[in-house]
Every structure is written in C-alpha cells, then in structure tokens.
Amino acid sequence: MEFWFSQLDTENVKTTVRVEKQLFSGQSDYQRIDVFQSDEYGKMIVLDGDIVFSEADEFIYNEMVVHVPMAVHPNVKNVLIIGGGDGGVAKVLTQYPEIESIDVVEPDEMFISVSREFFPETAKGFDDSRVNIINMDGLRYLRRCADKYDLIINDSTDPFGHTEGLFTREFYGNCSRALHADGVMVYQHGSPFYDEDEAAFRAMHRKAFRSFPISRVYQASIPTCPAGYWMFGFASKKYHPLRDFDPKRWNARGLKTWYYTTNLHQGAFMLPKYVEDILSEEEHRG
Amino acid sequence: MEFWFSQLDTENVKTTVRVEKQLFSGQSDYQRIDVFQSDEYGKMIVLDGDIVFSEADEFIYNEMVVHVPMAVHPNVKNVLIIGGGDGGVAKVLTQYPEIESIDVVEPDEMFISVSREFFPETAKGFDDSRVNIINMDGLRYLRRCADKYDLIINDSTDPFGHTEGLFTREFYGNCSRALHADGVMVYQHGSPFYDEDEAAFRAMHRKAFRSFPISRVYQASIPTCPAGYWMFGFASKKYHPLRDFDPKRWNARGLKTWYYTTNLHQGAFMLPKYVEDILSEEEHRG
Numbered sequence: 334m335e336f337w338f339s340q341l342d343t344e345n346v347k348t349t350v351r352v353e354k355q356l357f358s359g360q361s362d363y364q365r366i367d368v369f370q371s372d373e374y375g376k377m378i379v380l381d382g383d384i385v386f387s388e389a390d391e392f393i394y395n396e397m398v399v400h401v402p403m404a405v406h407p408n409v410k411n412v413l414i415i416g417g418g419d420g421g422v423a424k425v426l427t428q429y430p431e432i433e434s435i436d437v438v439e440p441d442e443m444f445i446s447v448s449r450e451f452f453p454e455t456a457k458g459f460d461d462s463r464v465n466i467i468n469m470d471g472l473r474y475l476r477r478c479a480d481k482y483d484l485i486i487n488d489s490t491d492p493f494g495h496t497e498g499l500f501t502r503e504f505y506g507n508c509s510r511a512l513h514a515d516g517v518m519v520y521q522h523g524s525p526f527y528d529e530d531e532a533a534f535r536a537m538h539r540k541a542f543r544s545f546p547i548s549r550v551y552q553a554s555i556p557t558c559p560a561g562y563w564m565f566g567f568a569s570k571k572y573h574p575l576r577d578f579d580p581k582r583w584n585a586r587g588l589k590t591w592y593y594t595t596n597l598h599q600g601a602f603m604l605p606k607y608v609e610d611i612l613s614e615e616e617h618r619g
Numbered sequence: 620m621e622f623w624f625s626q627l628d629t630e631n632v633k634t635t636v637r638v639e640k641q642l643f644s645g646q647s648d649y650q651r652i653d654v655f656q657s658d659e660y661g662k663m664i665v666l667d668g669d670i671v672f673s674e675a676d677e678f679i680y681n682e683m684v685v686h687v688p689m690a691v692h693p694n695v696k697n698v699l700i701i702g703g704g705d706g707g708v709a710k711v712l713t714q715y716p717e718i719e720s721i722d723v724v725e726p727d728e729m730f731i732s733v734s735r736e737f738f739p740e741t742a743k744g745f746d747d748s749r750v751n752i753i754n755m756d757g758l759r760y761l762r763r764c765a766d767k768y769d770l771i772i773n774d775s776t777d778p779f780g781h782t783e784g785l786f787t788r789e790f791y792g793n794c795s796r797a798l799h800a801d802g803v804m805v806y807q808h809g810s811p812f813y814d815e816d817e818a819a820f821r822a823m824h825r826k827a828f829r830s831f832p833i834s835r836v837y838q839a840s841i842p843t844c845p846a847g848y849w850m851f852g853f854a855s856k857k858y859h860p861l862r863d864f865d866p867k868r869w870n871a872r873g874l875k876t877w878y879y880t881t882n883l884h885q886g887a888f889m890l891p892k893y894v895e896d897i898l899s900e901e902e903h904r905g
Contacts, residue, residue: 345637345659373631554840554848556812561847562840592891603886605878
C-alpha cells in the first residue's frame with residue numbers, strides 16, 4: 334500500500350514519509366495530535382501537521398538542548414522545561430545526579446498522555462521523582478516566577494498558534510527574571526534557511542539579544558526539521574557557551590551519547606556565513 | 620496547479636518540491652537529465668531523479684569542496700575536477716589567481732550543454748582560460764595520470780550507476796598516484812544518516828583511509844541532500860585539514876562567501892558521536 338504522511342516545510346517543499354499505520358489521532362484543547370508508525374523514522378508524534386518527535390532522530394534535539402548548557406553552567410540544581418510534553422528532554426536531564434528539580438510546564442494533558450502511551454521509553458523521564466509536571470500555559474506560569482531556576486529550556490513548538498506567546502519579548506524578559514543571576518536559557522531557534530522562516534529566526538534573536546547580556550546561536554543537523562537544519566539559542570546572564578565551557582568536567586561524567594560530544598559542542602557554534610550575517614544584522618539594528 | 624517533483628531520499632522518505640515548469644528533459648548516454656523551475660529552490664538540475672544542483676543551495680556544496688582544501692594546501696597550481704558538469708566547482712576555483720590549470724573530466728556532454736543553456740551564471744566557470752574540459756570517464760582518465768595535480772575534487776554523483784567506478788579502491792589509489800607528493804583530494808562522502816546510505820558511507824571511508832596517510836571527514840547542512848546532511852572526505856598525503864590550516868592567509872584573500880568561513884572550516888570537522896563511531900569502526904576494522 335502507498336501510505337504517505339507529508340510535512341509542509343514551506344508551502345513549496347514537503348518532507349514525505351512512508352507510513353505503516355496511524356496509531357492515534359485526536360484533537361486536544363490546544364492542537365491536533367497524531368502518532369504514526371513509519372519505516373524510516375519509527376514512531377513519530379505529529380502536532381498540527383509537524384513532526385515534533387521521531388524515534389530515529391529525537392536523540393539529536395534532546396541531547397543538544399541539555400548537554401550544551403550542562404557542559405557550561407557549573408552548578409545546575411533547578412530546571413524549568415517549557416513544553417516538553419514528550420518527556421525526552423526531562424529524560425536526558427535525569428542523567429545528571431546534581432539536578433534537584435525539573436519542572437515541566439506543559440498545558441496539553443493529552444500530549445503527555447499520548448506520549449506515555451506510545452513512547453513509554455521516552456516518557457519514563459516523567460517518572461523520576463525530581464520531575465514535576467505543571468499543566469499550565471508557559472507564559473502564565475513564568476509571570477509568577479522570580480530568581481527560581483538555574484536553567485530554562487524552551488522546548489515548545491513553533492512561534493505560531495497556541496505557543497505564540499512563548500516567542501514574544503515579554504517571554505524572554507520573564508525567563509530572564511525567573512533565572513538566578515547566573516542562569517542560562519536554551520530555546521529552539523527555528524531554521525534560518527527558507528525565506529518564510531527567516532523573519533521568525535531574526536525576530537527571535539533580536540528579542541533574546543536585547544534581554545540577555547550573552548546570546549549565542551548554535552546548530553544541529555536534524556533530518557525531520559525543515560531543510561534538515563535546526564538552530565538553538567543560548568541566552569545567559571553570566572556564562573558564555575564557549576569561554577565558560579568545561580569539556581574536562583563534562584567528559585569525566587562518562588555519559589553515553591549518540592550526537593553530542595564536547596568537540597561537537599564547539600563546532601555547533603561555528604556557523605555558516607549567511608547565518609552569521611543574519612545574526613549580526615539583528616544585533617546592529619537601530 | 621499542483622505540480623510536484625519528488626526525490627526519493629530512501630525508499631521510505633521523499634523530498635518533494637513544488638515545480639512551476641519542467642524546462643528540459645533528455646536522456647544522455649549516461650543518465651536522464653531534467654531541469655525544473657521551482658518556487659523554493661529556483662532552477663534545479665535533476666540527474667536520474669536526484670537533485671544535484673539547485674540555485675538556492677548550490678553555494679554550500681561548491682564553497683565547501685573548494686575553500687576547505689584551498690585554506691590548507693599552500694600552493695595549488697593544478698586542479699582536477701572529476702564530474703563537475705555544472706561548472707559550479709570550477710567557478711569557485713577561478714577566484715584563486717594562483718591556480719594555473721583546472722581540468723574538468725566530465726564524460727556527459729549533454730550535462731555540460733544543458734548547464735550552459737539553463738545555468739549560464741554557473742557554467743561561466745567553464746569560460747575561464749585556465750579551464751579545460753575533457754569528455755572522458757574519470758577512472759579511465761586517471762589511469763594515465765601520475766604526479767600531475769595539487770588538488771583533485773571528486774564532484775561526481777552517487778556510487779551507483781555509471782559513476783560506480785569512481786568509488787572503488789582502484790579509484791582512490793589512482794587519485795593518490797595522480798597527485799603530487801603533497802597533494803590533496805576532496806570527495807563527496809554521502810550522507811551517514813539513513814541506514815541504506817550507511818554502507819556506502821562506511822565503504823568510502825575504509826577505502827580512502829587505506830589509500831592516504833591522512834583521511835578526515837567533514838560536514839555541511841545542504842537542504843536538497845538526503846536528510847539535509849552531507850559529508851565530504853579530505854584525503855591527503857601531507858597536509859592535515861586542521862593542523863595545516865592557515866585561516867590568516869585565507870582571510871587575507873578577501874573572498875566573498877555565503878557559507879564558508881575559516882571559523883566554520885574548523886567546526887565542519889567536529890562531528891556527531893554516531894558519525895565518529897562509524898568512522899572509527901572502519902579505521903579499526905581488521
């Protein structure tokens with residue numbers, strides 16, 4: 334049987350994946366949620382038509398948002414994950430014994446229950462006793478936080494639809510306030526390649542750059558993302574992602590990874606000229 | 620109108636691009652050649668169903684196969700391009716005044732004439748007086764070369780079909796013989812992500828690693844390549860791509876780029892763990 338799911342990367346480009354079965358389809362209060370079994374990517378979660386998680390490449394995203402800040406900040410105890418309903422980010426964080434609490438602020442209960450049902454290996458990140466799930470909108474939650482976290486990871490989806498508020502200037506300001514004086518924020522920064530993504534990419538850097546003393550962007554090759562190329566933001570009050578990076582300390586932990594290495598950590602910040610130019614234009618905008 | 624071209628990245632994943640018009644379709648002695656006008660990628664050349672050139676992302680590939688070796692080897696005078704019928708690699712090379720000759724060994728005359736007709740801005744690389752086009756099979760040409768080139772760039776397509784001979788052990792041995800004692804070879808190394816590409820990726824590294832004293836792999840994010848992630852090989856008799864790399868000399872040239880920077884040069888060799896593991900397994904195979 335020919336059975337294909339297509340993700341619209343732009344209105345003119347699709348990533349099309351052969352599907353064996355649709356395992357789930359539902360409409361939550363926030364979004365449409367589908368789960369597919371595919372030959373190439375294993376099981377995938379699709380939110381409003383976009384692949385947000387696949388068994389074959391989730392390791393790249395999850396390792397890059399966790400290990401990069403953890404190899405820089407010397408003393409992370411309290412972490413906030415905004416979004417993160419699949420549990421993948423929480424699962425990687427639970428490998429660090431010094432972390433005392435992981436708050437996951439995910440408004441969509443259906444997303445969490447679907448993840449628990451179809452991705453128990455990933456969602457077991459939620460079962461760690463340090464993890465607290467808070468069913469609330471991220472921006473609303475942040476408004477009441479001050480000086481509370483060492484690390485915030487914005488794992489929410491695109492800056493459109495119900496997560497739009499998580500990409501406003503108010504959001505970055507609230508994250509800054511919710512962090513301790515040496516806190517770090519990591520956020521998904523979208524893809525800079527296609528014209529229709531570039532405006533969102535520019536706006537994100539402009540807002541983070543003005544809300545934090547240190548703001549750098551890093552990259553990874555993630556096949557299910559548009560153009561296969563994804564960026565992350567590292568915004569920080571004190572620590573620089575390269576100057577305060579401690580590869581020796583991180584390597585001494587002996588953590589098993591499939592994507593991240595301390596060598597790749599450095600390379601991830603070495604960006605193509607066209608990306609450097611975009612960032613620099615936004616930094617120098619009047 | 621809904622008019623879409625699909626590239627089969629694997630038998631289970633397609634990259635699907637909206638097409639405005641098919642500008643050319645022909646069958647040469649070697650392959651089927653199509654030219655499409657697309658909204659997202661501009662004009663594209665498709666060989667046997669695979670996008671090998673698009674106006675929107677060709678700069679990435681062409682800059683990465685030229686500037687990386689040129690920023691390492693201190694004295695490149697004679698260059699051989701194997702394949703390269705679109706002229707893009709030759710065009711980037713002609714920016715270097717010290718290069719005295721650029722031999723392009725491309726057996727497919729139709730590919731060259733199609734490139735000249737539909738991509739005159741790129742194919743003008745052929746018009747430089749230092750460029751000699753040789754219509755011959757690359758492996759046959761190489762058999763008669765010894766101690767002739769400073770740099771060989773293998774710009775041929777996949778290790779299947781009529782270009783299969785360009786990925787054999789004999790091929791790497793012949794390249795080594797065709798190079799001067801300090802020569803460098805750069806070749807497209809395929810994509811390591813999908814299972815069905817991994818075997819070819821492994822075999823290529825094994826052969827290059829045994830044919831050259833120095834053999835390193837580097838990466839770029841190229842949207843029209845499978846998984847958006849492409850690798851290149853740097854095989855060399857004397858110069859190491861990082862230890863003999865001279866960013867100061869290269870930057871003094873003041874060349875205009877869109878992808879390459881000397882900072883990115885270093886990052887391109889900092890690979891994901893799963894790629895490092897594959898390479899290391901092949902290096903230690905008995």
